Amino acid sequence: ILNVEQSPQSLHVQEGDSTNFTCSFPSSNFYALHWYRWETAKSPEALFVMTLNGDEKKKGRISATLNTKEGYSYLYIKGSQPEDSATYLCAFPNTGNQFYFGTGTSLTVIP
Amino acid sequence: DTAVSQTPKYLVTQMGNDKSIKCEQNLGHDTMYWYKQDSKKFLKIMFSYNNKELIINETVPNRFSPKSPDKAHLNLHINSLELGDSAVYFCASSRRLDNSPLHFGNGTRLTVT
Numbered sequence: 001i002l003n004v005e006q007s008p009q010s011l012h013v014q015e016g017d018s019t020n021f022t023c024s025f026p027s028s029n030f031y032a033l034h035w036y037r038w039e040t041a042k043s044p045e046a047l048f049v050m051t052l053n054g055d056e057k058k059k060g061r062i063s064a065t066l067n068t069k070e071g072y073s074y075l076y077i078k079g080s081q082p083e084d085s086a087t088y089l090c091a092f093p094n095t096g097n098q099f100y101f102g103t104g105t106s107l108t109v110i111p
Numbered sequence: 112d113t114a115v116s117q118t119p120k121y122l123v124t125q126m127g128n129d130k131s132i133k134c135e136q137n138l139g140h141d142t143m144y145w146y147k148q149d150s151k152k153f154l155k156i157m158f159s160y161n162n163k164e165l166i167i168n169e170t171v172p173n174r175f176s177p178k179s180p181d182k183a184h185l186n187l188h189i190n191s192l193e194l195g196d197s198a199v200y201f202c203a204s205s206r207r208l209d210n211s212p213l214h215f216g217n218g219t220r221l222t223v224t
Contacts, residue, residue, distance in 0.1 A: 034212055042217070043201060043215035044213070049212050089154070100156060101154040
């Protein structure tokens with residue numbers, strides 16, 4: 001069982017604010033790090049798959065960075081909007097390609 | 112044209128019963144998974160399966176068993192249901208070799224009374 005940790009557990013921000021949260025994972029035997037967005041009453045949807053140390057990926061106002069040597073990834077949201085409200089999950093695969101999820105960061109954007 | 116579909120969406124049953132949840136994917140993926148969402152919304156891996164290998168998470172009771180009739184289906188059978196089995200169960204699929212993301216079904220909410 002892999003230990004994947006996310007912080008903070010929850011976050012409330014005002015519309016227009018920028019925010020970021022962290023995913024920590026084991027730095028040994030790294031394969032990939034995934035970020036997912038999970039809206040209430042829906043299923044998780046993939047945001048990014050990151051594989052290389054120093055990777056930076058961007059999708060609209062959301063971006064992510066990766067540090068495999070120290071075992072962390074940051075997710076950034078610029079100019080948060082109410083529709084960004086969701087739980088953001090990171091996932092880390094083991095050698096058997098089983099994905100271990102963090103506990104998630106629940107983001108609420110207040111209009 | 113749903114990519115990963117699960118049935119039923121809701122399942123209410125009594126303790127001691129045996130039930131199944133079906134999952135189908137039409138993405139041509141080679142690996143399928145079952146996850147359990149606990150009361151704190153934490154997704155916990157139960158099984159992963161491709162046509163060669165079944166990997167079972169060691170914490171899963173042997174009352175739970177995956178059955179794969181073909182590459183596109185991975186059904187979850189649960190015997191002798193217990194109250195603690197109440198949860199939302201998610202099926203997912205991916206391509207194993209190229210770090211592709213997981214594609215999830217919409218979940219099945221199981222309630223054991």
